[in-house]
Amino acid sequence: MSTVLRIDNLVKRFGGVLATDKACLDVSEGDIHALIGPNGAGKTTLIHQLSGALVPTSGHIFFQGENVTGSSIDKRARQGLVRSYQITSIFKPFSVHQNLTIAIQGRTRETLGMWRRASYVQTRLEEAEQLAIRVGLGSKLGQSAAMLSHGEQRQLEVGLALAMRPKMLLLDEPMAGMGHEESGQLVELLLGLKRSVTILLVEHDMDAVFKVADRISTLVFGRVIATGTPDEIRRHPEVRKAYLGDEFEEVAA
Numbered sequence: 472m473s474t475v476l477r478i479d480n481l482v483k484r485f486g487g488v489l490a491t492d493k494a495c496l497d498v499s500e501g502d503i504h505a506l507i508g509p510n511g512a513g514k515t516t517l518i519h520q521l522s523g524a525l526v527p528t529s530g531h532i533f534f535q536g537e538n539v540t541g542s543s544i545d546k547r548a549r550q551g552l553v554r555s556y557q558i559t560s561i562f563k564p565f566s567v568h569q570n571l572t573i574a575i576q577g578r579t580r581e582t583l584g585m586w587r588r589a590s591y592v593q594t595r596l597e598e599a600e601q602l603a604i605r606v607g608l609g610s611k612l613g614q615s616a617a618m619l620s621h622g623e624q625r626q627l628e629v630g631l632a633l634a635m636r637p638k639m640l641l642l643d644e645p646m647a648g649m650g651h652e653e654s655g656q657l658v659e660l661l662l663g664l665k666r667s668v669t670i671l672l673v674e675h676d677m678d679a680v681f682k683v684a685d686r687i688s689t690l691v692f693g694r695v696i697a698t699g700t701p702d703e704i705r706r707h708p709e710v711r712k713a714y715l716g717d718e719f720e721e722v723a724a
């Protein structure tokens with residue numbers, strides 16, 4: 472499988488704090504690649520650098536072979552590297568359908584005003600409906616986003632990101648604050664996206680990670696200490712020592 476994203480010796484310093492320490496990582500096309508590690512390991516800092524929100528101190532990021540290290544968030548998103556933002560990107564008073572339609576407009580940079588042909592508007596509305604179905608919100612089309620549960624709002628955020636038709640999605644702790652049932656729904660959603668979009672997933676919910684991930688990388692003190700299949704990571708002595716703990720193998724197997 473071809474490499475969609477390559478992180479090459481990435482370094483990010485915040486004053487005296489080395490948040491990313493010569494991190495190297497390859498993400499293969501179509502994979503759900505999880506990034507795990509203890510609190511403060513530098514996972515979010517890495518995602519920020521990949522989305523373009525933070526400029527690395529040194530090193531390179533290649534997306535589909537192109538050096539995007541200095542590219543803006545907008546440019547990366549147009550190239551297909553999209554981060555799903557949490558809650559803030561949702562227009563709470565608007566319905567699920569309206570939110571998704573607006574996100575599609577954001578991609579096309581066109582308005583749905585009166586001068587548009589009805590068939591064009593209809594196409595956008597139908598695309599929004601299909602997106603809602605894809606993220607498990609087909610029955611909530613007319614519901615205002617404010618009335619959705621926490622888990623459903625997260626599903627909508629994934630839908631908003633998918634409206635950009637990304638090649639690769641960056642998800643930062645999508646299961647945070649979710650109960651068992653809600654995270655189960657998001658797991659199903661992610662499994663449904665598998666192969667159609669490459670996903671880099673930062674997540675602390677190890678049940679979810681080990682259910683969805685094709686590959687897992689472990690970050691400790693800003694460094695990628697191991698990358699492998701879920702089985703390889705589950706048994707990796709350094710990963711168990713730094714993060715998973717010895718009891719994990721029995722729980723997750």
Ligand SMILES: Nc1ncnc2c1ncn2[C@@H]1O[C@H](COP(=O)(O)OP(=O)(O)OP(=O)(O)O)[C@@H](O)[C@H]1O
Pocket residue numbers: 485488489490508509510511512513514515516517
């Ligand atoms: N803007 C900043 N200024 C200074 N230090 C920062 C900044 N952002 C992050 N850090 C530091 O960088 C390190 C990595 O933080 P980061 O939030 O990326 O870790 P994380 O793995 O995402 O943690 P968590 O799992 O708790 O979310 C930490 O020591 C943190 O305090």
